[in-house]
Amino acid sequence: MSFITINRYKYLPKQYIKSSIIFVALFLALLPSCETVPETNRTQLILLDQQTEFSMGTKAYKDILKKSKISADKRVTKIIRRVGRRISRVVNRPQYKWEFNLVEDKTPNAYCLPGGKVGVHTGILPIAENEAGLAAVIGHEIAHAVARHGAERMSQSIMVAIAGEVLAQGLTRNEADRQAMRAAYGIGSAVAITLPFSRNHELEADYLGILYMARAGYDPREAKKFWQRFSRWGKKEKKSSDSDFFSTHPANKKRIAQIDDMLVRAMAEYSHSAKIGAGEKLATDTR
Numbered sequence: 001m002s003f004i005t006i007n008r009y010k011y012l013p014k015q016y017i018k019s020s021i022i023f024v025a026l027f028l029a030l031l032p033s034c035e036t037v038p039e040t041n042r043t044q045l046i047l048l049d050q051q052t053e054f055s056m057g058t059k060a061y062k063d064i065l066k067k068s069k070i071s072a073d074k075r076v077t078k079i080i081r082r083v084g085r086r087i088s089r090v091v092n093r094p095q096y097k098w099e100f101n102l103v104e105d106k107t108p109n110a111y112c113l114p115g116g117k118v119g120v121h122t123g124i125l126p127i128a129e130n131e132a133g134l135a136a137v138i139g140h141e142i143a144h145a146v147a148r149h150g151a152e153r154m155s156q157s158i159m160v161a162i163a164g165e166v167l168a169q170g171l172t173r174n175e176a177d178r179q180a181m182r183a184a185y186g187i188g189s190a191v192a193i194t195l196p197f198s199r200n201h202e203l204e205a206d207y208l209g210i211l212y213m214a215r216a217g218y219d220p221r222e223a224k225k226f227w228q229r230f231s232r233w234g235k236k237e238k239k240s241s242d243s244d245f246f247s248t249h250p251a252n253k254k255r256i257a258q259i260d261d262m263l264v265r266a267m268a269e270y271s272h273s274a275k276i277g278a279g280e281k282l283a284t285d286t287r
């Protein structure tokens with residue numbers, strides 16, 4: 001991209017001042033958009049109101065459902081909905097319209113879209129092994145939604161787009177160059193809501209998810225066992241697809257060691273809950 005040419009440098013000082021003023025004004029305008037993640041108290045920038053976020057989640061969910069086959073396995077569907085009901089009760093988000101489905105798909109995957117639409121692939125059932133393993137997966141995915149990681153990631157991409165526009169305005173007066181700069185950025189769409197999360201978001205979802213499962217009565221030590229099984233599965237299968245839950249959720253030693261640290265608080269929470277332990281075993285013929 002050749003948006004800076006020697007003869008345009010003469011415009012830079014004045015344009016830089018303009019850009020700086022826009023940046024400061026934006027910073028002040030965005031301050032009220034800072035929110036706090038429950039439990040971790042991390043400050044996050046959220047530019048989307050929850051209604052917009054939910055309608056994007058609903059649209060993404062409809063698109064996914066069009067391509068998905070809902071499983072006819074009534075027993076496991078019932079278990080998934082039971083786990084989902086127990087976890088959604090402890091996260092206490094009455095504005096969410098929870099829905100839990102078992103999706104016929106061999107790839108080990110699960111998701112929770114903004115607004116509370118949860119899908120669990122049949123391919124993750126042998127790794128989840130029991131109800132508590134499912135609670136670890138569903139708890140983790142619900143945590144992404146409750147901590148509004150999708151909206152936060154979209155807000156970051158909007159900020160990048162705004163920064164790109166300010167730079168385009170500041171660095172060049174040539175409209176064609178500005179267009180080229182804008183094209184290099186881009187505001188997220190409903191599709192962006194289903195992209196993989198950052199490592200920090202993953203860590204936060206592990207932490208919140210393990211607390212949720214413990215409060216819901218599931219033994220949080222089962223979360224560690226789940227990630228260990230997932231790690232073994234990954235080594236055996238050597239999966240590397242970009243859309244795969246395994247590649248976006250590496251079950252490495254570091255993650256498992258961090259779960260050990262999280263277990264201290266989770267076990268304290270578990271001691272106060274109505275204990276279910278590992279819960280019901282999932283069927284061996286789950287495909």
Ligand SMILES: [Zn+2]
Binds near residue numbers: 141144201202205249
């Ligand atoms: Zn995740």
